[in-house]
Amino acid sequence: MSARRLLVSIHDVGPGFSDQVDRLADRLEGLLGGPRFAMLVVPDHWGVNPLEPNAAYRAKLREWADRGVEMFVHGWFHKDLSQHEGLANFKAKHMTAGEGEFLGLSHDEALRRMRDGKALVEDTIGREAAGFIAPAWLYGDGARAALSEVGFRLAEDHFRVWRPADDAVLAKGPVITWASRSSMRTASSLFFAGLARTGLQPLNTVRIAVHPGDTTKQSILRDIDRTVGAFARRRPVGRYADLDANAAN
Template identity: 65%
Template sequence: MRNSDSTKPRRRLLASIHDVSPLFEAAVDRLFDRLQGHLGSARFAMLVVPDFWDQAPLSRAPGFRARLRGWADDGVEMFVHGWNHRDDQVHSGRWASFKARRMTAREGEFLGLDAAEARRRMREGRAIIEEAIGRPVAGFIAPAWLYGEGARRALAEENFALAEDHLRVWRPSDGAILSRGPVITWASRSRARRASSIGFAGLARTLLRPIPVVRLAVHPGDAGCPTLMASIDRTVAAFSAGREPARYRDLMGT
């Protein structure tokens, strides 16, 4: 017996702009315009860094704070995206060291923090962003999607509604997984990374078509690379056909 339309999983597209900071305002503007042009609304997320690499404190950028509030008023979900997005830890353990070296360029800020320091950064970042946008944040997403054990404990204790990593979206309060599937993202650091991310996006446009929820993430560095932007355009267009642009909170039925 076939499922009725009412019992089929909703087909959704979750798009997000990472590393939102006064340091990258022009690039964020370009990415915002590009996503809004494809999706027809501001139904996507922004991941805000309170002080990117200790070079751009949001607390001292009243103009950018006002823009964040305006975007939030228009429907953009705002996430806390670490504190400074920089990993200054010395990692012990082969797996943690591998992730710190190979999966990011010293940007896995929450990979090596203990729970107390992770809580402090989460709380202070949340306070700054919520003061700017005038409402609760949607959740917390670690820089480079990398969490150590301390960060995972702090997440649950800080009562963030949502979190995500490379492969899933979950509810930190009880660990409930709300969506599974790899996030599609692009890398601008080197020619090899650009080529591999474009290749993965091309495969994903076919291989991920059956899954109910597709996630796309773009970064300020993408905005300066025409080949990456062309790949982003193709990928957003491919997945927005037949899917509703959604917000993360839609995964919780709210």
């Protein structure tokens, strides 16, 4: 039988959200008993917050990595500048607010950004990146084709974690996350999290993701506390790397 585990991550990590990420990291350390979470690093968020020249923030990321925080590459710009049609257009409009960077990229452009991101993050933390997670968990055909060529150990979308080398699915089930950009989206995310605290307990692997914007609403922060606590009391906090040696669950 596959092990039960809780995986928690902080998205959109970079110098532009330094204060918000600090607040989330401190909160999660208290809830989880230490830095037992992953961070998703954006190399240059929206083209205005580059990681490469920021020596102080790079040192901070390396310190977190030295303490055991798993570091994923989270796109390059995060911003989506592509034109979409059909299903991709629906996803771009309704599943994110212009953040699905890898939804419309060609194979060659996705490959270039993945390789550049991997090189920068690994140079920053002094070790292999844990994997790649596309902004807004959205992948187009070009991104999916490029993933297996870069050498990332793991990838993740809304409903699964998989190994790009052979497409083996390592975990299944929806990510629990929150939306802060409108009152309606916040309400629906709080509603889903409430259902998930009971409904997702049977899953072996439960994933929770938090974002810098969550720090802007006390209702979300309180719900993060409730949700992380509800799962952490019933299962050990794990690492994404643990999945690579286990079957789909």
